[in-house]
Amino acid sequence: MTYKQLSQLKPELFKRRCGIHPQTFAQMVDVLRPDLDRTGKRGGQCKLSVEDQLLVVLEYWREYRTQFHIATTWGLSESAVCRLIQKVESRLMKSGQFRLPGKKQLYQNANTWSVWAVDVTESPIERPKKKQRCYYSGKKKRHTLKAQVLVDQATGQIICTAFGKGRVHDFRLFKLHRLPMLPEQLCLADKGYQGIAKLHPSTCIPTKKPRQGKLSKAERQHNRNLARLRVVAEHVNRKLKIFRILAERYRNRRKRFGLRFNLIAAIINFELALSA
Structure with a gap:
């Protein structure tokens, strides 16, 4: 299911599917958009939207299927899924909005x-x-x-x-x-x-x-x-x-x-x- 399909679900069903509430998902997208949205920029561009790229990572955390199975579901290569997961995790951590007090x-x-x-x-x-x-x-x-x-x-x-x-x-x-x-x-x-x-x-x-x-x-x-x-x-x-x-x-x-x-x-x- 893409983000357009998931956005039609009720908030409680969205959380059951992704593990987080829609408000949290929107905040994470705002953090990731400057780095993941490469429309019009030079270099490689992912065919998925920023929302769908985040869904790939949440699907990996939530269901923990193999990266091969997730890649075949979204029409990506296994290496692309691996790079995407590490990129999203690093960007979220560096943003400072998702850190523990310490x-x-x-x-x-x-x-x-x-x-x-x-x-x-x-x-x-x-x-x-x-x-x-x-x-x-x-x-x-x-x-x-x-x-x-x-x-x-x-x-x-x-x-x-x-x-x-x-x-x-x-x-x-x-x-x-x-x-x-x-x-x-x-x-x-x-x-x-x-x-x-x-x-x-x-x-x-x-x-x-x-x-x-x-x-x-x-x-x-x-x-x-x-x-x-x-x-x-x-x-x-x-x-x-x-x-x-x-x-x-x-x-x-x-x-x-x-x-x-x-x-x-x-x-x-x-x-x-x-x-x-």
Whole structure:
């Protein structure tokens, strides 16, 4: 389906098809038009409009079909689809409109983000030819890449991310990418962050059941209340993995995984700001 056909759909159906709302799509087109619209310019010209070129990239993120299948659908060569995807991703990132706040903003806006939740999500990858053990995740029982997501508990905004190999423990990943945390900021984490209180006293984690013992009624209630608060991080993971490039087995080069993850996360933040 071309953009002319998709533009006739209702906004909710457009989002189901592309993964983003029409307003976000229009903003992305405005960012890309100066570079992708080569009408009347010297050099190679793509036969697709700017809107259709963006649809090719969104289709790749959303459905994660092979570039060969997408190329045959749109009447392009496989190499042209590969170049188009990398060009669109680079232009969107360089524009500055689709970027995460980052660690510095976490420190400067301590009053704005007083409570945040941290969680780790994993994306399966192809079995590496070398150093397979570094990428093997004992939790998922396969080779993965880990992404740590820091989310504002009140709004669901993604503040910053960190990446590691599948073998790295969640808490180890947190220690490798130290965050500029202030004492008055409250951190909500799961059981994978046992020991985080030594680094940041204002942290709340679930109470772990003792060996051959049981939790008290108050401890179970504490765990339930904490789960209700930090479920916002799980919702963010679900929004990210609507784009199947992050949910299914990642077939591309691993060095570009972080760029794509951050770009999709920034697009989710952009849509969140539109709905606010």
